[in-house]
Amino acid sequence: xxxxxxTVLASSNAIVNGKLTPATxxxxxxxxxxINVYTELLPENSFPAGTVCKDYSPKVLMPxxxxxxxxxxxxxxxxxxxxxxxxxxxxxxxxxxxxxxxxLNAIPPTTTVxxxxxKVNAARGQCWVDVGFxxxxxPGNDGDLKDLVREGVRGFKCFLIDSGVEEFPAVSTEDIAKxxxxxxxxxxxxxxxxxxxxxxxxxxxxxxxxxxxxxxPAGPLESYSTFLASRPPAxxxxxxxxIVNSAPVAPNLPLHIVHLSAVQCLPMLKExxxxxxxxxxxxxxxxxxxxxxxxxxxxxRHKCCPPIREKANSDGLWDALKDGxxxxxxxxxxxxxxxxxxxxxxxxFQAWGGISTVGLGLSVLWTEGKKRGVDLVQISKxxxxxxxxxxxxxxxxxxxxxxxxxxxxxxDPETSFKVTTSEMHFKNxxxxxxxxxxxxxxxxxxLRGKQIYSKDVGFDEAAGPLGALxxxxxxxxxxxxxxxxxxxDSSEDLKTSSLNAAGTVLEVLPN
Ligand SMILES: [Zn+2]
Numbered sequence: 030x031x032x033x034x035x036t037v038l039a040s041s042n043a044i045v046n047g048k049l050t051p052a053t054x055x056x057x058x059x060x061x062x063x064i065n066v067y068t069e070l071l072p073e074n075s076f077p078a079g080t081v082c083k084d085y086s087p088k089v090l091m092p093x094x095x096x097x098x099x100x101x102x103x104x105x106x107x108x109x110x111x112x113x114x115x116x117x118x119x120x121x122x123x124x125x126x127x128x129x130x131x132x133l134n135a136i137p138p139t140t141t142v143x144x145x146x147x148k149v150n151a152a153r154g155q156c157w158v159d160v161g162f163x164x165x166x167x168p169g170n171d172g173d174l175k176d177l178v179r180e181g182v183r184g185f186k187c188f189l190i191d192s193g194v195e196e197f198p199a200v201s202t203e204d205i206a207k208x209x210x211x212x213x214x215x216x217x218x219x220x221x222x223x224x225x226x227x228x229x230x231x232x233x234x235x236x237x238x239x240x241x242x243x244x245x246p247a248g249p250l251e252s253y254s255t256f257l258a259s260r261p262p263a264x265x266x267x268x269x270x271x272i273v274n275s276a277p278v279a280p281n282l283p284l285h286i287v288h289l290s291a292v293q294c295l296p297m298l299k300e301x302x303x304x305x306x307x308x309x310x311x312x313x314x315x316x317x318x319x320x321x322x323x324x325x326x327x328x329x330r331h332k333c334c335p336p337i338r339e340k341a342n343s344d345g346l347w348d349a350l351k352d353g354x355x356x357x358x359x360x361x362x363x364x365x366x367x368x369x370x371x372x373x374x375x376x377x378f379q380a381w382g383g384i385s386t387v388g389l390g391l392s393v394l395w396t397e398g399k400k401r402g403v404d405l406v407q408i409s410k411x412x413x414x415x416x417x418x419x420x421x422x423x424x425x426x427x428x429x430x431x432x433x434x435x436x437x438x439x440x441d442p443e444t445s446f447k448v449t450t451s452e453m454h455f456k457n458x459x460x461x462x463x464x465x466x467x468x469x470x471x472x473x474x475x476l477r478g479k480q481i482y483s484k485d486v487g488f489d490e491a492a493g494p495l496g497a498l499x500x501x502x503x504x505x506x507x508x509x510x511x512x513x514x515x516x517x518d519s520s521e522d523l524k525t526s527s528l529n530a531a532g533t534v535l536e537v538l539p540n
Contacts, residue, residue: 105136421503
């Protein structure tokens with residue numbers, strides 16, 4: 030059933046064209062797309078009777094977040110860890126309107142078209158927000174990659190180090206070259222979990238002369254510092270060097286580093302970009318907002334790989350974001366059950382590595398970012414526009430602009446809340462943010478023109494999960510549709526925006 034009413038969302042504060050501005054957003058009832066954006070507040074009587082008009086001033090209208098890195102784990106036995114229904118519900122709570130699911134942890138992994146179809150069928154009818162899928166590169170599946178591109182995966186992920194799950198083995202240099210060869214003329218993205226064990230002489234230095242085993246934990250296993258020392262920055266720099274060295278195999282294929290943690294990678298990343306290597310990087314909410322110095326021994330809720338590093342390291346990551354060297358921030362939401370996370374004090378080496386964050390990220394980033402002079406326009410760029418670009422959805426997602434899906438987050442930056450289990454909609458209520466007070470709260474989430482979540486009334490259970498599965502080809506922004514209009518624009522613009530000479534909207538036709 031299609032709603033027949035045009036919807037108008039407005040606020041004195043909206044993020045449009047990379048600026049905070051007053052805006053009035055007109056949404057088609059039939060397509061759920063934005064059909065006009067006025068960079069001013071239009072009075073309700075500008076619109077025909079029956080139009081649904083909502084003015085949220087002074088709350089901020091932002092594009093819905095595109096979380097380009099989540100693990101939803103379904104289908105298979107790890108659905109106990111997370112699933113499409115709970116993971117996407119948690120996303121909607123936090124103003125996230127699109128998530129892209131990683132190819133591992135579900136069984137089977139997304140390494141063939143057959144396996145992708147199993148995942149797509151498992152997702153149908155369960156998703157509260159729109160969901161895209163990545164394919165996986167593992168040893169020996171280079172023959173499956175082009176077919177996965179045709180079927181609509183938004184990119185590929187591989188590991189240069191043990192992934193933690195046996196169905197998704199790490200790739201060798203030769204495997205990377207085969208994957209790059211297969212994908213070199215495709216419109217896709219090849220992403221790397223960039224940690225790799227350096228050769229023994231590099232990894233342990235002089236210690237090898239004394240017979241110490243490389244990487245053997247040197248300290249109590251429940252101590253965070255022991256764990257941190259076991260995943261040094263050298264793992265990340267060594268992996269990055271390998272990726273950059275492989276890049277000439279497929280010079281046109283965009284490469285991407287997932288969850289970059291170590292600042293030691295940044296000079297190498299910069300140099301590669303300056304030399305024309307098509308390589309980008311993301312970091313995660315937890316590397317920006319949490320610090321090794323604050324992690325108590327045994328608090329395995331903080332375990333992830335690469336690890337959360339020292340405060341000085343997170344300062345460097347913030348600087349790299351501000352400079353545009355790192356372009357995206359994602360959750361890497363990767364939960365498990367409490368017993369596997371060893372909640373309540375445990376061995377960092379035995380606990381599952383992964384942090385649950387989906388739906389908390391915007392407030393996490395705002396809480397930390399505003400202390401660092403970062404504004405919501407920057408945050409929106411890193412979590413919506415650039416993540417949409419990363420997964421080939423810019424043009425449809427990631428901006429408030431004409432022709433885009435009306436995926437809108439209504440954010441109140443002036444309110445705070447304490448994270449309790451009621452704010453955790455993911456399946457297993459475990460997160461290092463528990464009991465932390467976060468600034469800024471998502472008041473409403475709109476997906477393709479429909480309100481799917483509101484802080485006051487909760488989720489629209491009557492409508493149920495309305496999320497679509499995003500299996501269309503990757504696209505990039507068509508600049509010609511990304512226009513906005515003001516009443517003072519030229520007569521040509523006035524004609525196209527259905528205004529009469531008095532500046533009143535005569536009719537807003539659903540297209
Ligand atoms: Zn991940």
